[in-house]
Amino acid sequence: MxxxxxxxxxxxxxxxxxxxxxxxxxxxxIPDYEFQGKPIIGICNTWSELTPCNAHFRELAESVKRGIFEAGGFPVEFPVMSLGETLIKPTAMLYRNLASMDVEESIRANPMDGVVLLCGCDKTTPSLVMGACSVDIPTIVVSGGPMLTGKYNGRDIGTSDVWRFTDDVKSGIMSEEELNIAEAGLCRSQGHCAVMGTASTMACMVESLGLTLPQNAAIPAADSRRKVLAQLSGKRIVEMVREDQKLSGILTKKAFENAIKVNAAIGGSTNFVIHLLAIAGRIGVPLEIGDFDRLSASIPLLANLQPSGKFFMEDLYYAGGIPALLKELDAFLNTDCITANGKTIRENYQRAECYNREVIASIDKPFNTATALAVLHGNICENGAVIKPTAASPHLFQHSGKAVVFENIEDYKLRIDDPDLPVDENSILVLKNVGPKGYPGMPEVGNMTLPLKLLEKGIKDIVRISDGRMSGTGFGTVVLHVSPEATLGGNFSVLETGDLITLDLNARSLNVDLSEEELQSRKDKWKPSPILAERGYTSLYINNVEQAHLGADFDFLKGGSGSEVTRDSH
Incomplete structure (x- = not known):
C-alpha cells in the first residue's frame, strides 16, 4: 500500500x-512538482546571534538541505525560540519548557512529514527533543558540535576554567590583565563548550539514545566533517519518513537505560538527570530518579574529560568518539536498541576503535572507578538530590559539618565574603530558594564560589547544598536538585546556620541532625517567601512546573503525543 x-x-x-x-x-x-507527494522535511533551527553556541546553524542547515534534496525530499526551515545559556536572564532553564511548546506546536501545526532538530547550546537539545516527542513524527537530531579547545599561555583551557580563573582573580593569584588574555583564547571557534559540560552531555545523550547518526556528539563544530554529518542526516530523515520510523520506536525504556549508563561513563553533567526525566515523561516511558543511581552505580568513568578529567571534546573525537566508548560498554548496554540510521546501537559501534587510551580508558582499566552520578536521600531531600562524585573531592565523600545557610541568592551574594561569616573548611554551605518555583527557573548557582577567607587559606572545595542546579562545566562536592525545594516548606526550607549536616556518599544519604519533632516545630512556624510573578509565562511556569525529581516539566505536558492535523480554517 x-x-x-x-x-x-x-x-x-x-x-x-x-x-x-x-x-x-x-x-x-517553488515549482509545482515539489508538492506532488515528496516528503516535506522540517529543519527546526535554533540559530540566533543571541545564542553564540548556535550561531553557525544557518550554514549547518544548508548542509542538511543538500542531504534532503539528494534523497528526494523537500526541506522547509523554520525558527523556534533559541535559548542561549550565557546571556538569558534569569536562567535559560526557566524557558526550556516554553521552547519545547514552541517546537511541539510548530511541528504539529505545519505540513511536515519528518523533522531535523538543529541544537547545541545546553537547553536547546532537551527542549527540541521534548517538543518533538510530544508530536512523534520521524525525527533526527544534528548537534552543532563543540568548539575547538581554548588556548592560554601555552596550555589548553576550556569553560571549566571560568571557575578556576574566578577564584584565582578573587584571591589575587591572577590579574585582570591575565584574565582578559585568557578570555580571548577561551572560546576561539564556533560551537558549544569544549568540555563535558551540559551541551556536550546533551549531544552524547541524543547519540546514546539513538536519535543521531554515529559520531554526532564529538565532531568539532569547526571541522568539515560536522557538515558531512549534517548532510547525511538530511538524507537519512527522508528515508526515516519512508520507513515511518518515529521517535516512539527509538525512545524505548532500554534506550533510556543505555543513555544513563553512557552518561556515567563520560562523566556527564548533573543536568542530564533533569532533562532525561523530562524527555521520558513526554514520550511516555516510565523513568524515576532512582533509576539513575541504580544504572550508574556499576559504570566507572571512562572518559578523561574536563571537568572530571583532563581532556576536551575535540580530543574525544580524535580518540574514537562515542562509538569507541560504547564499544567499551558493550557488556552493560541493551545492544539491540534501534537507532536513527535503522541499525542497532551495537551495529553502529562494532567496528569502532579507540585511538587514545588516555582519553577513553578501557572498562578493565577505567580512568576513575568512582561513578559520575549518585542520587541521595535523607531528611534534607526526601524526594532525592544529585551529586557528581567524579567532580567532587574524595575526602568529603563522608563528611559532617555545621551549616552556613543563605536564604536566597541575594543573601549569598551579600554575605559570602563577610569576614565575620561563621565558616571554615569543615562548614557546609546551604543555598535555599533557587529551585524550579522559588527562583523561578532553577538557575546554575549550586557550585557557590567559596568565601574569600577560605580561598586565601588555599581551600579549594567544601560541601555545598542547594535546590538549584550547577553548570555542567562546574565541579566540586556539590549537592544539587534538592527535592522538595525550599519554597514548598519541606525540611530543607527550615535548615538554619549551625545545624549539623552529614553527607555520606557511600550510603547515598544526606541528613541533618534534628529530630522529627524539631523539624515539625520549625515547619509549623515557617512562612513562604513571596514569589514575584504576577503575569505571563513566569506565572504559568510557577503554577505548573513539577519538582526536580520529576524533570521540572509542566504537569500538563506529560505524555499524550500525537501528530493530528488541526481543522482547515479557510
Missing part, C-alpha cells in the same frame, strides 16, 4: 484550501 504522507493533508487537497496552501508557498519560487 502506498504511503500517505502527512504533508498531503495540506498540499494534496483540492479546491480552495489546497490552492491557499500551495499558492502562498509558491511565492518563494
Amino acid at each position: 502506498k504511503q500517505v504522507l502527512r504533508s498531503q493533508q495540506w498540499f494534496g487537497k483540492k479546491g480552495k484550501d489546497g490552492i491557499i496552501y500551495r499558492a502562498w508557498m509558491k511565492n518563494q519560487g
Whole structure:
C-alpha cells in the first residue's frame, strides 16, 4: 500500500484550501512538482546571534538541505525560540519548557512529514527533543558540535576554567590583565563548550539514545566533517519518513537505560538527570530518579574529560568518539536498541576503535572507578538530590559539618565574603530558594564560589547544598536538585546556620541532625517567601512546573503525543 504522507493533508487537497496552501508557498519560487507527494522535511533551527553556541546553524542547515534534496525530499526551515545559556536572564532553564511548546506546536501545526532538530547550546537539545516527542513524527537530531579547545599561555583551557580563573582573580593569584588574555583564547571557534559540560552531555545523550547518526556528539563544530554529518542526516530523515520510523520506536525504556549508563561513563553533567526525566515523561516511558543511581552505580568513568578529567571534546573525537566508548560498554548496554540510521546501537559501534587510551580508558582499566552520578536521600531531600562524585573531592565523600545557610541568592551574594561569616573548611554551605518555583527557573548557582577567607587559606572545595542546579562545566562536592525545594516548606526550607549536616556518599544519604519533632516545630512556624510573578509565562511556569525529581516539566505536558492535523480554517 502506498504511503500517505502527512504533508498531503495540506498540499494534496483540492479546491480552495489546497490552492491557499500551495499558492502562498509558491511565492518563494517553488515549482509545482515539489508538492506532488515528496516528503516535506522540517529543519527546526535554533540559530540566533543571541545564542553564540548556535550561531553557525544557518550554514549547518544548508548542509542538511543538500542531504534532503539528494534523497528526494523537500526541506522547509523554520525558527523556534533559541535559548542561549550565557546571556538569558534569569536562567535559560526557566524557558526550556516554553521552547519545547514552541517546537511541539510548530511541528504539529505545519505540513511536515519528518523533522531535523538543529541544537547545541545546553537547553536547546532537551527542549527540541521534548517538543518533538510530544508530536512523534520521524525525527533526527544534528548537534552543532563543540568548539575547538581554548588556548592560554601555552596550555589548553576550556569553560571549566571560568571557575578556576574566578577564584584565582578573587584571591589575587591572577590579574585582570591575565584574565582578559585568557578570555580571548577561551572560546576561539564556533560551537558549544569544549568540555563535558551540559551541551556536550546533551549531544552524547541524543547519540546514546539513538536519535543521531554515529559520531554526532564529538565532531568539532569547526571541522568539515560536522557538515558531512549534517548532510547525511538530511538524507537519512527522508528515508526515516519512508520507513515511518518515529521517535516512539527509538525512545524505548532500554534506550533510556543505555543513555544513563553512557552518561556515567563520560562523566556527564548533573543536568542530564533533569532533562532525561523530562524527555521520558513526554514520550511516555516510565523513568524515576532512582533509576539513575541504580544504572550508574556499576559504570566507572571512562572518559578523561574536563571537568572530571583532563581532556576536551575535540580530543574525544580524535580518540574514537562515542562509538569507541560504547564499544567499551558493550557488556552493560541493551545492544539491540534501534537507532536513527535503522541499525542497532551495537551495529553502529562494532567496528569502532579507540585511538587514545588516555582519553577513553578501557572498562578493565577505567580512568576513575568512582561513578559520575549518585542520587541521595535523607531528611534534607526526601524526594532525592544529585551529586557528581567524579567532580567532587574524595575526602568529603563522608563528611559532617555545621551549616552556613543563605536564604536566597541575594543573601549569598551579600554575605559570602563577610569576614565575620561563621565558616571554615569543615562548614557546609546551604543555598535555599533557587529551585524550579522559588527562583523561578532553577538557575546554575549550586557550585557557590567559596568565601574569600577560605580561598586565601588555599581551600579549594567544601560541601555545598542547594535546590538549584550547577553548570555542567562546574565541579566540586556539590549537592544539587534538592527535592522538595525550599519554597514548598519541606525540611530543607527550615535548615538554619549551625545545624549539623552529614553527607555520606557511600550510603547515598544526606541528613541533618534534628529530630522529627524539631523539624515539625520549625515547619509549623515557617512562612513562604513571596514569589514575584504576577503575569505571563513566569506565572504559568510557577503554577505548573513539577519538582526536580520529576524533570521540572509542566504537569500538563506529560505524555499524550500525537501528530493530528488541526481543522482547515479557510
